[in-house]
Amino acid sequence: MAQIPNKSAQQTAQYAVPTSADVARLAGVSRATVSYVLNNTSAVRISEPTRRRVHEAAKELGYVPHAAARSLRAGHTRVVLMPTPQIPAGPLFSEFFNELQWALSRFDYTVVQYGSLGLTGEEAARAWAELRPVAVLAPGASGLGARAVDVLKRSGAKAVFTLGPQRTEGAHALLMDQRRIGNRAAEHLLERGSRHIGVVIPEEQGLEPFARPRAEGLRQTVTGHGRGATVTELPLAYDEESAARLAARWRTLGVDGVFTYNDEYAMLLMRALQDEGIAVPGETAMIGADDLVLGRLLRPRLSTVRIELPSGQKLAELVDRVVRDPGMEPGVHDVLGATAVHRESS
Amino acid sequence: MAQIPNKSAQQTAQYAVPTSADVARLAGVSRATVSYVLNNTSAVRISEPTRRRVHEAAKELGYVPHAAARSLRAGHTRVVLMPTPQIPAGPLFSEFFNELQWALSRFDYTVVQYGSLGLTGEEAARAWAELRPVAVLAPGASGLGARAVDVLKRSGAKAVFTLGPQRTEGAHALLMDQRRIGNRAAEHLLERGSRHIGVVIPEEQGLEPFARPRAEGLRQTVTGHGRGATVTELPLAYDEESAARLAARWRTLGVDGVFTYNDEYAMLLMRALQDEGIAVPGETAMIGADDLVLGRLLRPRLSTVRIELPSGQKLAELVDRVVRDPGMEPGVHDVLGATAVHRESS
DNA sequence: TTGAAAGCGCTACCAA
DNA sequence: TTGGTAGCGCTTTCAA
Numbered sequence: 001m002a003q004i005p006n007k008s009a010q011q012t013a014q015y016a017v018p019t020s021a022d023v024a025r026l027a028g029v030s031r032a033t034v035s036y037v038l039n040n041t042s043a044v045r046i047s048e049p050t051r052r053r054v055h056e057a058a059k060e061l062g063y064v065p066h067a068a069a070r071s072l073r074a075g076h077t078r079v080v081l082m083p084t085p086q087i088p089a090g091p092l093f094s095e096f097f098n099e100l101q102w103a104l105s106r107f108d109y110t111v112v113q114y115g116s117l118g119l120t121g122e123e124a125a126r127a128w129a130e131l132r133p134v135a136v137l138a139p140g141a142s143g144l145g146a147r148a149v150d151v152l153k154r155s156g157a158k159a160v161f162t163l164g165p166q167r168t169e170g171a172h173a174l175l176m177d178q179r180r181i182g183n184r185a186a187e188h189l190l191e192r193g194s195r196h197i198g199v200v201i202p203e204e205q206g207l208e209p210f211a212r213p214r215a216e217g218l219r220q221t222v223t224g225h226g227r228g229a230t231v232t233e234l235p236l237a238y239d240e241e242s243a244a245r246l247a248a249r250w251r252t253l254g255v256d257g258v259f260t261y262n263d264e265y266a267m268l269l270m271r272a273l274q275d276e277g278i279a280v281p282g283e284t285a286m287i288g289a290d291d292l293v294l295g296r297l298l299r300p301r302l303s304t305v306r307i308e309l310p311s312g313q314k315l316a317e318l319v320d321r322v323v324r325d326p327g328m329e330p331g332v333h334d335v336l337g338a339t340a341v342h343r344e345s346s
Numbered sequence: 347m348a349q350i351p352n353k354s355a356q357q358t359a360q361y362a363v364p365t366s367a368d369v370a371r372l373a374g375v376s377r378a379t380v381s382y383v384l385n386n387t388s389a390v391r392i393s394e395p396t397r398r399r400v401h402e403a404a405k406e407l408g409y410v411p412h413a414a415a416r417s418l419r420a421g422h423t424r425v426v427l428m429p430t431p432q433i434p435a436g437p438l439f440s441e442f443f444n445e446l447q448w449a450l451s452r453f454d455y456t457v458v459q460y461g462s463l464g465l466t467g468e469e470a471a472r473a474w475a476e477l478r479p480v481a482v483l484a485p486g487a488s489g490l491g492a493r494a495v496d497v498l499k500r501s502g503a504k505a506v507f508t509l510g511p512q513r514t515e516g517a518h519a520l521l522m523d524q525r526r527i528g529n530r531a532a533e534h535l536l537e538r539g540s541r542h543i544g545v546v547i548p549e550e551q552g553l554e555p556f557a558r559p560r561a562e563g564l565r566q567t568v569t570g571h572g573r574g575a576t577v578t579e580l581p582l583a584y585d586e587e588s589a590a591r592l593a594a595r596w597r598t599l600g601v602d603g604v605f606t607y608n609d610e611y612a613m614l615l616m617r618a619l620q621d622e623g624i625a626v627p628g629e630t631a632m633i634g635a636d637d638l639v640l641g642r643l644l645r646p647r648l649s650t651v652r653i654e655l656p657s658g659q660k661l662a663e664l665v666d667r668v669v670r671d672p673g674m675e676p677g678v679h680d681v682l683g684a685t686a687v688h689r690e691s692s
Numbered sequence: 693t694t695g696a697a698a699g700c701g702c703t704a705c706c707a708a
Numbered sequence: 709t710t711g712g713t714a715g716c717g718c719t720t721t722c723a724a
Binding site for chain 4: 029030031032033036044045046047050069071072073074075
């Protein structure tokens, strides 16, 4: 069953994709009319019988318009490109993404998540630019530089946003300053009397872009506090053995308060400390981050830093505004809120 | 600063997107030559100086080819479309997705996740078909029917896969039979002596496509077992109050074993039972699913059903094979493995 | 070794 | 109310 690409020669019925010309032929009208009918063009009035014939023909053939052809003709797309972050995002982040995606689709944008695996900077930007997105929302870890932003703009992108820890020349920034989480954690521990503060550094590679700034924020605050407060970095892999090893040498560390990067690492460490007979918060106060349900289920209940991300609706509005007025000065929008929540572990 | 769309009139330098014609002009060659050079067309030999001039011109203009134009001309794309599941997928699933995405990109496919929010069945299929993907991997919950599959195929999709609980006429199926998880859980509980088995049904809407089949599988096995074994459905929302309410009436339920849908619900329920003074596994045996790290951190350590998904590599190979030979009979590939892991809670 | 030109599917302008 | 047709950006055949 050879496939004959030459369409005029022989319709290999099964796989010949119908075009608007086919619809026109079947309906006995011109391609223009087909376009008018199927797009409900208001500038042109088409008689009811004609409309019906066109619709029937389209349905019979299983006609679906060709997005590429359409956008080629239109000279622009409604695609908002969200390169998938390489980082395994937690539930908080995924929810934020979903909401944003939903909100954007309310504005009639087509949200496309594009896995540009391995590429970074300008190379990635070029790959994205091939799709001619009207807007790009790039996760912080994509390593977009000013030149990469330029590539995107020159390819017609009206709005380029970075969402992450720092801003990039020429792009709007949804600044998510993870250091703030460390700040809140440190303040909380200091207020409650800790002076020698440990900070868990996950050994999992992918988490570094989150972990480093959280730790850095903690250090900032502790250092700024003076009075001889200290910081100790505690590398920890997300498994029991690693946690047990850390717990075994815990008392030699002289740490009286610990920020565990997030609630899951907190649970891991709390269990290990308890198995070692170390009292939380008696000997060591503990605070996590993300305010997951599991924190409330621990005993003692886990203190945490709650993170607030902006509503997808607001962000979608912002994106839309920039798309409509690309001349806007790139703005910096500080969107990550963090609050310490006291429970029983600190 | 008005924008002048008329390109020939005046290059509004900042936003006029360069085309291959612009590159040709700047390099002093024809568009054909540009195409040859930039695509490294082996059938044609271009002199080194010309190549250089073309590359320089392209770089200077920041030229990026237009994917839509290219695929329009080519008559096909290398896009593999993965509609984003509405369901908040757990870490297991996201990892599986990422791996698959990566593997596909090794085959030179462009993986696009497309948020077709709210659409289902034929409607969704039409939206997807507009992108003319060469393959579609649709999550089970998209509600693809035979007609929707047909829409995709008629739009040129060479391979249509469903990944989910059931197969669809005309599509290849990556069958992920969640019932199997319930089967294993039930077998495990029965073997260890439970006769009155509870099954947690998460009240969270989005989880239903996973939760129902898991519960159903459990019921199958328990019913098949005979000997007066019973099943009790236990609706539970993912919060402490709901769990406390369930725990409060626990003893009236007469349940001596429970399958908690997954490890997170297990943790929630275990805590609530313990707060109520109900011994696990003494009074009630418990088994979760997903084999998350947190299960090992609970006391008693949580028994669980470990889920195995196939490697992204294998799946990518399969997709590629079908794309290259679209005539293949749609196959059913049973890809979800489940094994009970005994720890201390059962 | 290079260029001219056709044509992928679509929409919108202009004419009938 | 409808049709003819140019042209979006690209690749590829054919000719020079």
